[in-house]
Amino acid sequence: MCWEVAESACKHEKHYVFHRNRFKNTGALSKLQLPMPSLAISMEPTFLITFEPPRNLQIIDPGLLGHLYIEWQPPPSLLTLDQCTIKYKLKYRSTGDADWKVVFTKKLKYGDGFDLSKRTEAKVQTLLEGHCTNESEVKSDWTHTTFQLPSQGKAQIRDFHCVYYNWEHLTCTWQLGQLAPPGARYELYYWYEGLDHAVQCSDYIQTHGRNTGCNLQNLRQAEYIDFNVCVNGSSESTQLRPSYFTFRLQNLVxxxxxxxxxxxxxAYEEIHVAWSPPAGGTPPHCLDYEVQLTEHDGDADAPWTVCDAHGC
Known part of the structure; x- marks a missing residue:
């Protein structure tokens, strides 16, 4: 007896069928297929794709008081690629930030507000997924870049503070820098999305003839978006360092x-307190109230008791 192997093949797999030869009394040779299971080997195609990270990554300052744009271009090897989804993972932060901000996007440009007095760094990688990768996500290496304005002196303003009074007008104030020379002059500029360029304050608050604050009106279009401010100083004797701030108006009301x-x-000696909402533009659903009561009997220093929904 002997064994013979008969082979049949298809595109990605092979089946092996074993036969045994038997000699009969007549001397004739015949083949008898035994009921043995076939051995099947499945061969899936392997996708091994490598590609470069995005190129020409840069951080651009368009002069919008801290609103920077991060731009990049796709790797050349992917320009003619189809049947795949191309996305980008962007990470950025400023000096001193504990965590990276992370954005996933199909675009080649992203903008956000930054403190221009700090160093900004960004990195981006390409994410590829689809038929060309057998539906698996493939990542490129990272590409990095940084941005920082040149040093511009040390005499910054101090104690910058803004209040959005009654949801109607914004007042920002500051103190002069400790190293500011006597003739230093400060100016406030602001920008928010929708303005073509940065705008200078037109209603300054002055102390001893020098600008120490600014009043701004008609800012409804700036609500619920980033509001960027720069207080810049100028002097004939020394260079003054600008200060940058980014905030949202509804958080300063x-x-x-x-x-x-x-x-x-x-008649049951229950105290009833009633009032009407304040005038102005503050939405009623944004208001909470605190009630305090006191029994002073002529004592102006008597303590006040804070009341809530359960009583005082």
């Missing part, structure tokens, strides 16, 4: 006090 306050005592 200080409403007016409630109106039409009334207090009454019922």
């Amino acid at each position: 200080k409403p007016s006090p409630p109106e039409k306050l009334s207090v009454s005592i019922s």
Whole structure:
């Protein structure tokens, strides 16, 4: 007896069928197929794709007071690639930030607000997924870049503070820098998305003839988006360092006090306090109220008790 192997092949797999030869009394040779299982080997295609990271990564300052654009171009090897989705993973931060901000995008440009007094760094990689990668996500290496304005002196302003009064007008104030020379002059510029360029304050608050604050009106279009401010200084004797700030107006609102306050005592000696919402543009659903009561009996220093929904 002997064994013979018969082979049949298809595109990605081979089947092996074993036969045994048997000699009969007549001397004739015949083949008898035994009921043995076939051995099947499946060969899936392997995708091994490598490509370069995005190129020409740069951080651009368009002069919008800290609103920078991060731009890049796709790797050349992917320009003619189809049947795949190309995305980018962008990470960026400023000096002193503990964590990276992460963005996934199909675009080649992204903008955000930064403190221009700090160093900014960004990195981006390409993400490829689809039929060309057998539906697996393939990542390129990272490409990096940094951005920082040249040093511009040390006499910055101090104690910069802004309040959005009654959801109607913004007032920003500051103190002069400790190293500011006597003739130093400060100016405030602001920008938000929708403006073509940075705009200078037109209503300054002055202390002893020098600008120490600014009033801004008609900022409804700037609500719920980043509001960028730069207070820049100039002097004939020395270079002054600008200060940059980014905030959102709705986080700085200080409403007016409630109106039409009334207090009454019922026959059961229950105190009833009523009032009307303050005038102005603050949405009513954004307001919370705190009620305090005191019994001073002529004592102006008597303590106040804070009341809530459960009583005082």
